[in-house]
Amino acid sequence: MGRLDPFSPQFQSMTLEKGAMIFHMLRWEMGNEAFDTFLHALVKNYTDKGVRERDVQQLAEQASNLQLEPFFAQWVDGTGAPQFTDKYTVYRLGSNKGFRTVGAISQDLDLFQMPVELRIETDGKTEIRRVDVSGTDSSYSVETFGRPRHITIDPETWVLKSTPDLAVRVAVLRGQQLVGQGDLNGALVEYQKALDVNKTSSLASYRIGEIFFTQRNYQSAANSFRDALRGDDDPKWTEVWSHVELGRIFDVTGQRERAVNEYRLAIQTNDNTQGAINEARNLMTHPYKREQADN
Numbered sequence: 427m428g429r430l431d432p433f434s435p436q437f438q439s440m441t442l443e444k445g446a447m448i449f450h451m452l453r454w455e456m457g458n459e460a461f462d463t464f465l466h467a468l469v470k471n472y473t474d475k476g477v478r479e480r481d482v483q484q485l486a487e488q489a490s491n492l493q494l495e496p497f498f499a500q501w502v503d504g505t506g507a508p509q510f511t512d513k514y515t516v517y518r519l520g521s522n523k524g525f526r527t528v529g530a531i532s533q534d535l536d537l538f539q540m541p542v543e544l545r546i547e548t549d550g551k552t553e554i555r556r557v558d559v560s561g562t563d564s565s566y567s568v569e570t571f572g573r574p575r576h577i578t579i580d581p582e583t584w585v586l587k588s589t590p591d592l593a594v595r596v597a598v599l600r601g602q603q604l605v606g607q608g609d610l611n612g613a614l615v616e617y618q619k620a621l622d623v624n625k626t627s628s629l630a631s632y633r634i635g636e637i638f639f640t641q642r643n644y645q646s647a648a649n650s651f652r653d654a655l656r657g658d659d660d661p662k663w664t665e666v667w668s669h670v671e672l673g674r675i676f677d678v679t680g681q682r683e684r685a686v687n688e689y690r691l692a693i694q695t696n697d698n699t700q701g702a703i704n705e706a707r708n709l710m711t712h713p714y715k716r717e718q719a720d721n
Contacts, residue, residue, distance in 0.1 A: 447586045448501050454584035455497055455540060456490040464489035479503075496539040501586070508533035508559075509588035510542070510579045524571040531557060531564045531579060538562075545581040548572030594620045594627050601633055610637050628657035628664040635671060644675050651675075663699035666692045670706050677714035686710055 453461040467485045468477070483498045500506075514529025531542060539560045546553040550572030557566045568574075580587065601616035614637055620630035635650030651668040659665060673688035692706035 444501070444586060451501060451540075451585060452486060452497070454543075455494070456486065456492065460490040460492075496537070500535075500538060500540070504537075506535050507586050507588045507592070508535050508538050512577055512579050514574075514577060516574050518573075519569070524569060525573050527568045527570065527574050527577070529566055529568075529577070531559050531566065532562060533559070534562065536562055540585060543580055543582060543584060544568070545578040546570055546574050547576040547578075548574050590623050593623045594630065597623070598627075598629055598633060605633075605637070610640065613637060624658070626657040628654040628659055628668075629661060631657055632664045632668060635668070639671060639675065644679055648672060648675050663697060663702065666695040666697040666699060666702040666706075669695070670702055670709070673706070673709055674714040674716075677709070678716050682713060685713065 452464070456464065464486050467489060468482065471485070472481070479498065479502055483494055486492075487494050511532045512529055513532070514527050517526045517528065519526055525548075527546065540558075541556050542559045544555045544557055544566070546555065546568060548570050550570075553568070553570050555566070555568050557564065597616045597620035601613040601620070604610075604613040604616060614634060617630045617634045617637075620627050621634075624630070631650050631653035635647045635654060638644070638647035638650060651672050654664045654668045657664070669688045669692035673685040673692065676682070676685035676688060689706040689710045693703050693710075696703070698704065
């Protein structure tokens with residue numbers, strides 16, 4: 427993911443949508459006190475004014491006494507995100523002194539440099555450690571009294587990283603772009619890729635249902651909206667809108683009673699995202715009708 431086309435969904439996901447995450451990661455790198463000082467200085471100096479990247483970097487460095495060029499090169503100028511893996515071995519220390527875990531964090535970006543949190547779950551209490559990761563392989567050694575049972579990299583999601591969730595988002599975004607270009611078959615391929623990563627993705631199933639509905643393939647559309655309702659409910663609005671879309675399908679196939687039931691279920695979600703409940707209430711009194719298609 428280190429080299430991306432500027433107009434690709436991956437690039438947009440890593441740039442247009444990551445502004446808040448950059449500040450979140452800055453807090454992790456700088457520490458809470460220095461980060462708060464930085465924010466106050468940023469607001470004081472640039473309220474109602476334009477601000478450049480180097481201005482933000484300078485204020486952050488002044489507040490933290492850290493050299494943050496690697497951070498801004500990675501997260502502001504770059505478009506990649508690391509995919510972490512961890513290999514480790516546990517050794518018992520003598521004289522009942524506990525255990526030493528020797529391991530290495532690996533990731534695929536050669537220029538990556540940032541502290542990463544480790545959560546070590548042991549037979550006793552859970553231990554938290556901060557490991558400086560630099561380059562593709564970074565070794566660490568941690569001593570604990572209890573025997574380590576499981577180690578998690580970045581458990582609190584302080585670092586933007588390549589995950590299955592991100593892969594789903596990228597595939598869905600690419601599919602939406604193809605829909606906008608009129609390539610419905612290509613969009614279906616992308617949405618299916620998202621389902622290959624996460625079989626319970628409500629968003630991917632919902633988008634597939636939209637395409638089948640556009641193509642008047644009502645049975646397949648209904649199946650997909652049902653899959654969305656049985657999925658991970660992410661994002662939440664897929665529930666209310668799946669009920670609305672199922673109601674429309676029942677209306678156009680002459681099943682008014684079933685359509686009204688779906689609209690009622692939509693209203694019961696109390697989720698009016700994009701006017702979903704308003705639409706459901708309207709459809710309860712005015713059955714959905716669709717223009718006839720030319721063969």
